Amino acid sequence: MARIGVFTCWCGENIARNVDVQSVAEQAAQLPGVRCSQTHKYMCSDPGQKLIRDTIAAERLDGVVIASCSPHMHLKTFRKAAEHADLNPYLVEMANVREQCSWVHSQRSRATAKAVDLIRVAVAKVRHNRALEPIQVPVTRKVLVVGGGVAGIQAALDIADSGVPVVLVEREPSIGGKMAGLSETFPTLDCSQCILTPRMVEVAQHPNITLHTCSEVEQVEGYVGNFRVTIRKQARYIDVDKCTGCGQCWNACPSKKTPSEFDYGLGKRTAIYTPFPQAVPARPVIDRDACLRLTKGRCGICVKKCQADAIRFDDQDELVSEDIGAIIVATGYQLYEIGKPDGQGRVTGYGEYGYGRYPDVISSLQFERLVSASGPTGGEIRRPSDGAVPKTVVFISCVGSRDNAKGLSYCSKICCMVNAKHTMLYKHKVHDGQAHVFYMDIRAGGKNYDEFVRRAIEQDGAHYHRGRVSKITQEDGRLIVRGVDTLAGEPLTIAADLVVLAAAMRPATGVEDLAQKVNVGYDEFGFLCESHPKLRPVETNAAGVFVCGACHGPKDIPESVTQASAAAAKVLLMFSRDRLYREPEIAHVQESACAGCFACRRSCPYHAIDPAEIRDRQGQLVRRVARVNPGLCMGCGTCVALCVSKSVDLEGFSEEQVYAMVESLR
């Protein structure tokens, strides 16, 4: 016989304003199986929870319905309260009479009736609830960090410093990411390399970090605490252990014409190269598409020059397997492609700025290389076309950002600060130069950020014009920038020597592939989705997978680092227990009824269903059935809906329960 307690919350006035709580409680008391019905002004408060605990004990309740807010808000709270009163927490259900009732309805009498119905349904369900035990899974204490930019480095070092081994995978030949290519950073103008490179060296020397560069995640199997990750290490053609990084090879390499990726095409590199002098690992790599030996079978000068016998032209891609407990994705960003052909004869956005046609129209990351001491001009600001020092530079904000017509709808967040920084760096190097900025709004929220922009304007004399640029043309070697100053209310034409486009931030290429491998959602722009925007900002909906840095959304360095440390803390928290506990509300296959059609397996978004073989005593295969991996199943119920033979059911949300809920409304 059911002994169910119903506890209806006033939520201050949130519920009581539109729902007659007292009347609801009285009607709930009449529902079949209900032993007692109580109310409290704040059920989630300590006295409210005490009321629940005491009533469970006094009335020897075997089921509880809390009529209050959304289960997202407080289901855990109330289940814990029941557990303290020795009631299995999975015998507690919630009726959402706030978000789904009092907040959205204005007629008090009808809202009250609906609240009673919601409770009626929850009572019908809880009568069929079973006591469940959390699923325990073992945990491998090793972390995979994907991406070796500043976020990945920070997360890897935090975790490694606490004694947990880390596998850091980086696609490029060196770690360092975008930050390694920056000249100086806002709002302090400290040198980017000076703050980052010591951290990169720390990574290389850390006994707890295994670094794989030129590598990508090929496959991810398993589940939280027990991932098996396959990493593809691309052929580097260098024996990294033998190589001393002396530089004889790249100094002698005759193939010198490949545009340098690190300099965004502003400089050239050799076929055997390190992307930049401070690269970690400080070992070269051979570009197989540029190397004369690998493409045409001749040359081989590097082999002759190498004293350490470290060149390996027969090097092959290698697959490395690692057992991993948690994964941190920190794959970062790339710039929005400005004015690139889309393959159908059209140009994607901003053909009017002439990027790609006029050599002196460059992106903000290219400008960083022009200012950087390690850049192609050695830190002197010289424009790409003729090497002249530009006397007038125009910086354009929001190229691709906040533009529904041509670009992306979101704000890239860092460009306002980047522009201010660029005008300062420029004015510090070219004292008689003119720096102009065209902007939509100045968004400089952050510690010391607005002061920084004011400094650019007031101390360094940058000219800020509120308005957009409509067209850039080239006449007599100068760039004619035509725009509008909306504050002055007049068109503005500036003859410039160099134009810098602050292009939007987009997630790095390939992030969708990776997201699918680790079952993490991503938005329409490819940014990875966090579990909750406020309360679970580095967790994802895939258990054991965390995000940090610009793969999650546009971010500056301080924010990326903060988020990376947060992700590291979350991983360490997960590792602080011997075993992981997972919610038991997952799918379960009744194998005797399963027809083995595997419609469930094809539909499962978490790849949680595997075929299992049923064998007789002689070991003969009888048939194949579907089996749910309890580590992976997230309890979404897609398989239940699709199963033709009705042999899958969801614990805690069984068909029996759902039918009872529907029946209760008849």
Added chain:
Amino acid sequence: MEIGYYPGCALHGSSNDYEMSVRACLAALGVRLRELDDWICCGATAAHSLNHKLAVALPARNLGLAERDGMEELLAPCPMCSMQLMKARRLLFANDALQQEISAIVELDVRGTTQVCNLIQIFQQVGYERIQQAATQQLGEFRPACYYGCLLTRPPGVVQFDDCEHPQSMESLLSELGAAPVEWNYKTECCGAGMTMANEATVLELGHRILSNAAAHGANCLVVACPMCHVNLDMKQAAINQRYSAEHDMVVYYLSDLVGLALGLAPAALGIPRHFVVRK
């Protein structure tokens, strides 16, 4: 290949040299033009700024006629016409109530099944490669500045043709035919269009800029696909020279002129001698 043809007012009036050129050139490519019977104004002149409903109804009537006559495609060589027709078609597609109301007004059930295209799109359909194979003359002596003006590529959401700020379709066609189109800055700037009657000073200034920029980038002729552009740059060239003491001597061809020349047609057959600025 047969295709519906909507001349619009200009091609039957002041710019009948353009019609001559389009007809001769397309005939040489085996494209038969079937002129829309009983066509009316496209609404480009005053209607679109005075009366929204009229601005849809005028082109809608033409679309309805084309549908009635079973035309799958309708060529409007004037970009003002093609844009108006495309815009009306788009509006009718998006709004059932409007579609019914306009159909009642024009006394034709306008469904928007007829595709509208500009002159360049017809050449694209014929195929640049096929045109190149049919060509008998190389256009090597021509260094054209291809001028698209305002409406061939805009509004981008309506016409959905080429990159609206940096189009390349005329350049690719003429390069195929041996010409050497120049890169220049004013290919999508305004020529003054309808201001030619109301405010001639503006038209002359804009025309002067366009002609100067084309010349500065090494062009020896301009190529247009719009009757209005042709008027403002060709007919007004003398007035521009007078006003700015300039010495522009820039022949302004229609795109079909140059394609026709490449196909071996005589300049007279294309109406080229009827331009105001002629090649000496």
